[in-house]
Amino acid sequence: MQENIRQDKIVGSRRFSNYFWSLFLTIGGLSFLLAGLSSFFKINLLPFANPTELVFIPQGIVMMFYGALSLSLSLYISATIFWDIGSGYNEYNKLENLVKIVRKGFPGKNREILLTYSLTSIKSIGIKISEGLNPQRTIYLCLKDERKIPLTPVQQPNSISNLEKQAAELAKFLDLKLENL
Template sequence: MEENIRRNKIVGSRRFSNYFWTIFLFIGGFSFLLAGLSTYLKINLLPFANPTQLAFIPQGLVMIFYGTLSLSFSIYILLTLFWDIGSGYNEYNKLENLVKIVRKGFPGKNREILLTYPLNSIKSIGIKISEGLNPKRIVYLCLKDERKIPLTPVQQPNSISILEEEASDLAKFLDLKLENL
């Protein structure tokens, strides 16, 4: 049975980098907000600096703006961590003759994203590798109607050898050809 069903778990937003940026943005934003409020109230709210000597307009106002913006971003990333946006799995089932792609989205009526494709509608497994400033290394499920469904999660790019090995292993499992996109 296990030789006919394969399930690849996809890590969503719960990655180390998102935890790091949530903490970094929260601490920085809270500090900027306190510094901006210190300039307005003329009371030092920060133990490591004395922003009361700054003028409220424009420095204090700008610090409040940037602090609020940074806190908003940290709350947004924290919520994506809590909801685990983007997590799910790819299931390749030869017994049911289906490929299922399941992901979690934002809360609401369409939170659970489920894509199913019969194996006979799949043309090939494709790999797209682009280098440069924003490198992309993605494995695609190429359908006969020319749609390309990404299978790899959003993350730091894997090495080319690992990506090719995963793609060729999947193509061999599904008995499909492997193509370069």
């Protein structure tokens, strides 16, 4: 039975990088906000600096704006971590002749994202590798109607050898050809 069903877990927003950026933006945002408030009230609210000497207009207002912006971005990242946006699994089921792609989205009526495809509608497994400033290394489910469904999560790029190994194992499991996109 297990040789006919394969399930790959997908990590969502609960990654180290998101925890890091959420903490970094919270600390930075609070510091900027307190610096702006210190310049307005002329009371030192920061133990490691003396922002009371800043002129409130324009420096204090700009500091408060950057602080509020940073805290807002930190709150957004924290919410995606809490809801674990993007997590889920890919299930390849030879018994039911289906491929299921399940992901979590934002809360609401479409929180659970479920895509199902028949194994007969799949043409191949594709790999796309692009280098540069924004490197992408992705495995795709290539359908006969020319759609390409990404199977790998959005994250730090996998090593090329690891990506090729995963794609080859999946193509072998589904008895499909492997192609370079």
